[in-house]
Amino acid sequence: MTRTAWRPGTWVVWGTVAFFLIFVGGVVGSVVVNSFAVRWFDTWLPDGWTTRWYGASWSDFDLPSVLLVTFQVSVLVVAISLLTGVPASYALARREFPGKRALTLLFLLPIMIPPVTYGIPLATVLYKFHLAGTLAGVVLANLVPSIPFVILVMTPFIEQIDPRIEAAARMCGAPTRAVLGRVLAPLLVPGMLAAGILVLVRTVGMFELTFLTAGPDSETLVVALYYSVSAAGIRAQQQVDAMAVVYTMSMLVLLVIALRFVNPTQLVTQIKERPGT
Amino acid sequence: MTAPSVEGVALRHRLAERGLDRTLLLLLPAAVFVAGLFLYPFLYGLQLSFQPQDGGGVFANYAEFFRDGYLRDTIATTLWLGVPAALGNVAASVPLAYRMRGRFRGKRLLTTVLVVPITLGTVLTAEGLLTFLGPTGWFNRVLLGLGLVDEPVRLTHNYWGVLFSLIITGFPFAFLLTLSYLTGIDPSLESAAATLGAGWWQRFRFVTFPLLVPGLAITFCLSFVLAFSVFPSAILVGEPSGGTRVISIAAYHAAFEEYDYSMGSAIAMIMGVVELLVIALVLGWRATLYRGSTGGKG
Known part of the structure; x- marks a missing residue:
C-alpha cells in the first residue's frame, strides 16, 4: 500500500464512515445539547442554556451513592476475576490434561450465551439464597462473564511467555515462591492490566446482569440511568440526559485508558484461541 | 498430601505422566465459580422450566410458548432484528477494514473515533436516537430542509430505532475484530498476487477474502450474540409491546412481572437454544x- 488511487470504491467507503460519524455525532450531540437546554421543542437549538440539570441529577438521583456502588462492584469484580482467572489461564496455557477441551468449552460458554439467557435462572437462584438485591449478588452475577473473559485474554498471553524462563529460574535454585513473585509476576503484569481494564469497562457497562440482580441499594450507574428513562414523565428529559452524559464521560475516560494499554489488534489472538480453531 | 508412601509416589508419577499434577489445582477457583454461578443456575433453570407453575405436564411451558402467538412470534422478531444487524455490521466493516489495513497517518485516531460508540451505552444511544431521529429532531429537520420528504419520517418507537441502536453499538465491535483479523493476514500474499497481474478486485476476491471468511464467521457470531440479547434499547427506542417485542422482553416479563419463574426460565432456555x-x-x-495458516500472526 504505497500508492492509493482514489477509486470510486474509496469514496463510497469514506462516505459511509463520514455518514456513520455524522449520525453518531448527531445522536451524542442531541443528548449533550439537551442536557444544557432550558427548554427545547420545535427548533434547531434550545431557547436558553443552563447547567442546573447537572446539579439536579447529582442530588435527585443520589448520584454519589450510585457512583460508590458502581465503583465497589467494578473493583470487586476486577479483583476476584483476576485472582481466579489468572491461575486458571496459567494451568490452561502450560498443561495438557484429559478433559481440557471440555473445561475450555465450559469457560467459553458464558461468553457465547447472551446474558439474559443465564441471567434469569441466575437471578432466580440468587433470590433463593437471598443474595439478589444485595451488592454481593450483583458482584457474583457480574463474575460470570468476567472470569471467562480474563481466561480468554490471559491464556494466549501466558502461552507466549517462554516456559524456559521458569525452568532457568528453578535451575538457579529459586523456590516456587520466588519463581511466582519475582519471575512470572513482573511478566504477567501488562496482560493482567489489560484484562483488568477490559473487565472494568465491561462491568461498568454491563446492563442485563446488574439489572436482573440489583436491588434499590445495589444499582450501578447504567441501571439507575435505565430506571430514570423508563420512568419518564417523572423526571425532566434534560435531567436524564445530563446523567447519561455523566455516564458516557466516565466510560470514555475508562476506554481511553484501556486503549493506551491494549492494542486493538491483540483481540485477534484471544478470539483465535476458541475451540475448533 | 499424605506422607509419600511408595505407592503414593508411583501413582503421582503415573498421573503426572498423563498431565495431572498439582498445577491443575490452579484451575479450581475459576472452575468452581463458573460451575456454581453459570452451570448450576443453568441446570436449575432447566429443571425449573419443566415444573410449570400452573401444572399441566412437564412440557406445559414449552407447549404454551409455541401455542401462544404473542410469545412464539418473539423468536422471529428477535431474529429479524439480530440477523440483519449482525450481518450489516460485519458487511460494513469489511470494506472499511480493508481500506484501513495498511499503515497511514491518523490511523490510531480514526480507530479510536470509530470505537467511541462502544462507550455510549444503551441509554445514551436510546435517548440520543429519540431526540435526533424524532419528528422534530435534527435528522428530520435536515431532510425537510433539503426537500427530500414532505413530512417527518417516523424512525423511533419502531423497528428502525432499535436497528439503528444495534448498529451504533455493534458496528465498532465488528469493525475492531475484522480489522484485527485482516491485519493478521500476511500482506506478502497480496503482493505475490499483484506480481502475477491480479487487479485489486481479484486480489481481494481470490486471496484476501477467502482467508478472511473464517474470521468473519466468528465476528458474525459475536455480533449476533450482542444483537440477539437486545433488551434495553428494544424497550426504550422500540415498541416493546408490539413490533420489537423481542424474546428477552418476554422472558423478563414472565419471570419478574408475572413472577412465573418457571415460564421465564423456559423462555430463557428457548432463547439460548435458538441462539446456539x-x-x-x-x-x-x-x-x-480453509483454515490453514494465513501466513501472519495467530
Whole structure:
C-alpha cells in the first residue's frame, strides 16, 4: 500500500464512515445539547442554556451513592476475576490434561450465551439464597462473564511467555515462591492490566446482569440511568440526559485508558484461541 | 498430601505422566465459580422450566410458548432484528477494514473515533436516537430542509430505532475484530498476487477474502450474540409491546412481572437454544472452509 488511487470504491467507503460519524455525532450531540437546554421543542437549538440539570441529577438521583456502588462492584469484580482467572489461564496455557477441551468449552460458554439467557435462572437462584438485591449478588452475577473473559485474554498471553524462563529460574535454585513473585509476576503484569481494564469497562457497562440482580441499594450507574428513562414523565428529559452524559464521560475516560494499554489488534489472538480453531 | 508412601509416589508419577499434577489445582477457583454461578443456575433453570407453575405436564411451558402467538412470534422478531444487524455490521466493516489495513497517518485516531460508540451505552444511544431521529429532531429537520420528504419520517418507537441502536453499538465491535483479523493476514500474499497481474478486485476476491471468511464467521457470531440479547434499547427506542417485542422482553416479563419463574426460565432456555442453533450453523459452515495458516500472526 504505497500508492492509493482514489477509486470510486474509496469514496463510497469514506462516505459511509463520514455518514456513520455524522449520525453518531448527531445522536451524542442531541443528548449533550439537551442536557444544557432550558427548554427545547420545535427548533434547531434550545431557547436558553443552563447547567442546573447537572446539579439536579447529582442530588435527585443520589448520584454519589450510585457512583460508590458502581465503583465497589467494578473493583470487586476486577479483583476476584483476576485472582481466579489468572491461575486458571496459567494451568490452561502450560498443561495438557484429559478433559481440557471440555473445561475450555465450559469457560467459553458464558461468553457465547447472551446474558439474559443465564441471567434469569441466575437471578432466580440468587433470590433463593437471598443474595439478589444485595451488592454481593450483583458482584457474583457480574463474575460470570468476567472470569471467562480474563481466561480468554490471559491464556494466549501466558502461552507466549517462554516456559524456559521458569525452568532457568528453578535451575538457579529459586523456590516456587520466588519463581511466582519475582519471575512470572513482573511478566504477567501488562496482560493482567489489560484484562483488568477490559473487565472494568465491561462491568461498568454491563446492563442485563446488574439489572436482573440489583436491588434499590445495589444499582450501578447504567441501571439507575435505565430506571430514570423508563420512568419518564417523572423526571425532566434534560435531567436524564445530563446523567447519561455523566455516564458516557466516565466510560470514555475508562476506554481511553484501556486503549493506551491494549492494542486493538491483540483481540485477534484471544478470539483465535476458541475451540475448533 | 499424605506422607509419600511408595505407592503414593508411583501413582503421582503415573498421573503426572498423563498431565495431572498439582498445577491443575490452579484451575479450581475459576472452575468452581463458573460451575456454581453459570452451570448450576443453568441446570436449575432447566429443571425449573419443566415444573410449570400452573401444572399441566412437564412440557406445559414449552407447549404454551409455541401455542401462544404473542410469545412464539418473539423468536422471529428477535431474529429479524439480530440477523440483519449482525450481518450489516460485519458487511460494513469489511470494506472499511480493508481500506484501513495498511499503515497511514491518523490511523490510531480514526480507530479510536470509530470505537467511541462502544462507550455510549444503551441509554445514551436510546435517548440520543429519540431526540435526533424524532419528528422534530435534527435528522428530520435536515431532510425537510433539503426537500427530500414532505413530512417527518417516523424512525423511533419502531423497528428502525432499535436497528439503528444495534448498529451504533455493534458496528465498532465488528469493525475492531475484522480489522484485527485482516491485519493478521500476511500482506506478502497480496503482493505475490499483484506480481502475477491480479487487479485489486481479484486480489481481494481470490486471496484476501477467502482467508478472511473464517474470521468473519466468528465476528458474525459475536455480533449476533450482542444483537440477539437486545433488551434495553428494544424497550426504550422500540415498541416493546408490539413490533420489537423481542424474546428477552418476554422472558423478563414472565419471570419478574408475572413472577412465573418457571415460564421465564423456559423462555430463557428457548432463547439460548435458538441462539446456539444459529451459531452452530455458522460455525458448521465455517468448518468447511480453509483454515490453514494465513501466513501472519495467530
